[in-house]
Amino acid sequence: MGYQLSRRALADAFKSWSGTYDVYAPTVFAGTGRFSETDVIRYGKVTDPADIVWDARSDYSFKEILIPVCQVLFYFTEHSVQESEFPKKGAIIFLRSCDLHAVKRLDYMFLQNGPEDYYYKTLRDKVKFVVMGCDHTFDGCFCVSMGTNVSTNYDAAVNFKDGMYYVDCPDEILAAALKNHAEGTCDVTADHVEKDDVEVHIPDNLTSAIAKSSIWDEYDKRCIKCGRCTLACPTCTCWSMQDIFYTENGKAGERRRVQTSCMFDDYTLVAGGGCFRQKAGERMRFKVLHKVLDFKKRAGFQMCVGCGRCDAICPEYISLTHCINEKLPQGMKEVLENGQ
Incomplete structure (x- = not known):
């Protein structure tokens, strides 16, 4: 069973979740794009569903929530080490099917490819994922070729049509708030793309x-x-370590993990x-x-x-x-x- 909600009803659900979770979604950051006075679509905290961008792909992905661009791991002095604090709230992340498949790649790198990464796992355990239904392909997408156009292992999935939100929600915690604010029930299947304008074929003989x-x-x-x-x-997922010293003697400072690139x-x-x-x-x-x-x-x-x-x-x-x-x-x- 799914839920039908208006913008106001879903905003009320956001408010119900806000005591435990911050909601992150692709949203417009005006005037901060690559060129002068242009906008950029990237992930940020939202409190109103109207702020979520549905009709365009975000320029940057959700990954900064799980692996921040710059993350302080701990602080140190000559005699002590103190772990940095994690966000007190969990996160609800609205993302496309391809991005939810990307979480599987991040999980492999940080949780399965050797010892579990403590910092990633601590954040990962407090996250719930909401798939944004794709009723059409975006320019340059080739998710169908990569088999990432459909996701089923979500906590919730949302289709946005004619100003209404249609939500499938297997997660009981999220569903409790939706049930309280829903304006109706219906069967919901997450929209997904069945054909992209771009197709990719990786050579079978590639070595x-x-x-x-x-x-x-x-x-x-x-x-x-x-x-x-x-x-x-x-x-x-590549990163480097940086030690930032507060004093000239180098005995007090912080260690950061900073995203880098090949x-x-x-x-x-x-x-x-x-x-x-x-x-x-x-x-x-x-x-x-x-x-x-x-x-x-x-x-x-x-x-x-x-x-x-x-x-x-x-x-x-x-x-x-x-x-x-x-x-x-x-x-x-x-x-x-x-x-x-």
Whole structure:
């Protein structure tokens, strides 16, 4: 059984949840876009369903809620260490089906790929996910090709039509508030896309030998190594540690975990000033093969979820979908002809 709610009724449900949870959803941040006086759609706290953007894909993903761009892990002095405080409330995150599939990738990286990450798990255990139904595809999306267009393991799912919200809610805690404020009941199935305008076909014969192909040289001239693609990606999880000292003697300060990227200069910097993969093409190769080859070998499923954000945000119009569909087959043909 699902629930039918008006904007005001769902806002009342938000208020009922607010004692325990903050609600995060894609919303417009006016005047903070990439260009002067342009807007950006990213995740923020919302108290009114009217503030949630339904008719466009967010420029950035939900992942900053689970893995903040800059997260203080602990504070230290000469004689003591004190853990930083976590948010007192849990989080309810409104997200698309592809992004919910991205959570599976984050869970693998932080909870299954070695010892559990304490900081991620502490936040993860306090989160509930609400799928936003997609009744149409967005420009550059290829979730159908990646098998991420349908999700069923949600806490709730919402379709927004003609000013009304239709909610399926398996989670009992969330359902209690919805039941109190609903204006009717109905059967609800989360909307999902069955065909995208863009299709992606990962070559069946793709192997690591493609790393020796010349296809990557093109990106030396085009990519500016800004890292926007990886910061917008919901499945990129790389980070670095930074110690910030409060005093000159270096005995008091804080340790931070800061998001970084394989596209940045300092990502492979080692002692002595050595830096691996200095060329942009080498970094593009590392990123692409991790998304569609290396990760699957270890985890059993593709890392990329087909959200299309990387293509949309790149200032040089570099397309991951074009790389997969055109460059990878070309590269495999080249290495096979060369006997590599």
